[in-house]
Amino acid sequence: MKCAIAQLNPIIGNLSRNAQQINEQAILAVQSGVHLLLTPELSMCGYPPKDLLLKDSFIEQMRIELEKLAQTIPPQIYLLVGTVTENPLALERGQKPLYNSVALLHDGDIEQIFHKRLLPTYDVFEEARYFSSGNQPNYFSIDDIKIGVTICEDLWNDENFWGQKNYEINPIKDLVNLKVDLIVNLSASPYIVGKQKLREAMLTDIAKRYQKPIIYVNQIGGNDDLVFDGNSFALNSKGELIAKAKACEDDLIYLDYDATNNNLFSTVIHRNFETEEEEIYHALVLGVKDYASKCGFSKVVLGLSGGIDSALVATIATSALGNENVLGILMPSPYSSSHSITDAEQLVDNLGINSTLLPIKNVMASFDNTLDSLFVDTEFGIAEENIQSRIRGTLLMAISNKFGYLLLSTGNKSEMSVGYCTLYGDMNGGLSVIADVPKTKVFSLCRWLNRDTEIIPENIINKPPSAELKPDQVDQDSLPPYDILDDILDRYINQHQSMVDIEDSGDDVAIIKKIVKLVARAEFKRKQAAPGLKITDRAFGTGWKMPIASRWYFDNS
């Protein structure tokens, strides 16, 4: 039996377009003799649809599109489509009104509907808000082949692999007990660093233990802060990787299932990325490309300070949209170093992007004059530093508004963590490209970009980081060195370590306390930040839910 994985990039909520995309893949697949075509979780509406699910008309339209799709696709194919269905017993039983489902389409009909059993409610996942859990194992048969169906999280409760239970039931065990021949999984699994290795390790473990072939299908594409990396793959019953789709691109790959010996074959194995940097870079490029295109932008603008953050973001934007669609704005102040301009110009040359110079000295003077009587007898400080950043933010938004360019924000995760960024200033933008990339990783990404030829000017990488908001300022005036800062932040934010745990690192206690307080104090800034592309398991986005008017950190640090 020939199977195919359609690794699709849906647009959230664009049901007719998503259905059409599925149909196109079905036609292609049938031309190659495919019997069973798999698409990602919620391939009909895109993942995550969030509160669109609260609209009855949205659910109804999905039902209509699914019925149309069943009648549109070639009748000989078996197609698994991710969609949302109603729970007809919700009111009677006191359950949520919807299911996260998979529909089996064949021969003009919706032949079966399967419901997701394990609903994630951690990190960015909020499925208990919308869905009831399916309460029975999901499978169907083609000829005599019994195929178990799982939806994303249904796979993620392997007690042997994790050493603990994550949910009360294990859908895989149920399917094994039912003696399915083959297990398929329709996923929408967002990218984080190293996740593909984890997926492959976990499924290899499952395939080997139960001696079942597994086909795993993932969504690709950027949806707001989440990047879905694709990387769909298949394992034979020995747990050997026999097929792998592209990372961070649409794909359609073919497999053969041999019922006589319950085995799976393929010739397509796209390589995994070789380094963490390569992996992150491609995820960020996809995130920018899709956020821009799905929001209707073809061009982007960003401020080029001559620093490493904006240099990296300009490079990502160029990879995503082409150099002709990237506009860098140089906005020197009297506090800017001479190299801030020459370095930025060198970057512009290297990337071949457009640029404009807008000195902010005169606008600064006009603000100073306006505030003169109010600020008389006060010292130059944060207020004045922030004015510079906000002038730049206002100029960038003026260009964005005037010409319809998407403004990209360039702050890194280390800054966002400690609030070393200006709300309504350098934080401005529709998308915050490297908001989840720690500064030390910004450096390593730039070094990786320069592995063959200089893309990021070396002086940008080598000079001490500075916001240049007052004379001779460098970041290390007010922050510890970035390797120490990032280590403390990783322990505190990603690993949830307590003050006491972090002190075990040997870092200075006073510095740790200062950092922890800064993280808490910056909560109000992060609340108002642009969506930032998620690359770690603990990003400041959908999955970060912190109170602002809170005192925990202050009283206990």
Next chain:
Amino acid sequence: MKCAIAQLNPIIGNLSRNAQQINEQAILAVQSGVHLLLTPELSMCGYPPKDLLLKDSFIEQMRIELEKLAQTIPPQIYLLVGTVTENPLALERGQKPLYNSVALLHDGDIEQIFHKRLLPTYDVFEEARYFSSGNQPNYFSIDDIKIGVTICEDLWNDENFWGQKNYEINPIKDLVNLKVDLIVNLSASPYIVGKQKLREAMLTDIAKRYQKPIIYVNQIGGNDDLVFDGNSFALNSKGELIAKAKACEDDLIYLDYDATNNNLFSTVIHRNFETEEEEIYHALVLGVKDYASKCGFSKVVLGLSGGIDSALVATIATSALGNENVLGILMPSPYSSSHSITDAEQLVDNLGINSTLLPIKNVMASFDNTLDSLFVDTEFGIAEENIQSRIRGTLLMAISNKFGYLLLSTGNKSEMSVGYCTLYGDMNGGLSVIADVPKTKVFSLCRWLNRDTEIIPENIINKPPSAELKPDQVDQDSLPPYDILDDILDRYINQHQSMVDIEDSGDDVAIIKKIVKLVARAEFKRKQAAPGLKITDRAFGTGWKMPIASRWYFDNS
């Protein structure tokens, strides 16, 4: 048996302070002969603690504080405290690691622990993210009185009242079957318009049907976007209201339970607010007061445009913090009408607040000059309008940064819905005070404020609303009249009506389509908005989870 309700205002995460507050109430209560003291849900950590719950050290500290509290309070009192406890079987059973619990403290010990059974996952509630459900009815006895314990949502599944089941189990029925004498409920129920009437109607229904007295205890205080309105109350076994605590204030009220005839008595019944306007106004005042104080601010600043929104917010701020702690900034441009200044000055006089005049003409000119070469041959438009708003936003933030004042944002819900507001401009602020108040309600609140004496200058109420960002501009140039706009928005946003449903209102189809599109297009602005005080069941805050890069509205409207 004498009982008391401690209607407390915790600070999220400030465990030692919250515990001390509970202890102080226990001492007071014992002095009045109280045997049983009730506090709100999670009174130890404040509700909602959000992702602080992911920190082991936070949970551990709560355990320590609870043990200390048990030993600190007078030994003769029975005290119910809301706290978080660990689920020791979580890993083994595949459950969430915590319970939302109530501890019964008495005689130096933690005598019993009860777990919340119904975990809300709608609107602003995300309890499935953190908690396992308790799986048994909760009760304890004092002498021969059997007291059933419920935690907030445990009450909200009365099939008879709602005409449907909201959850699979009903904790109240379980308690009735166990023949408890009295039912207590520890809640943290956020304010929305009319909610107190709903609470009283629902509990009256339950008390009557089961002939059980009910004591309902609610948290008070503002926590970021949520305002908890208190309004704790008690019903006797006939469903009659026999006690009611204050709305929007701390309170400690006493009740007597008579075991011989299973009845509850009290003499304290604070009145409910008489009008919706009075209710909303007090909730907003509490929200501002607590956000400021819990974030460490004593003074606020805001822009005074001479319009009705900023006038209302200035009045709320004055009620919350005192006129000496409110600074209004008047920032006229060449497009400002003469009355924009005179009206704002009249308001400043009426309220007795401080004000400063900062004309923005010169800063506007400096931006124009800076952008001149880039914007040559383009028309005056949105870009230029927004620059004015962003200059004002930057001036306000400069004052906030310089003097440590909290900046209040003044946009209303109608504007926030359709994006008739400037990101990084008038949207600037730490708290968006009336972000959930539709414009028509802004008017009625101002008329209510003026019921006895003129607080909001009449001209501010009567003149046509205008952003004054270009000559002779009024809001109705680009928006339908506010009564029509607010009706469409209510149908679309609060009632989740489809295009077809909204058309039944008789409103113009083209206008409806325009509004629906504007709402979708403004999603990126709302993503970056300050926390806005919630007063409706569908606010743009914690409970609003919409994708940005989405196409549903455009393709289907």
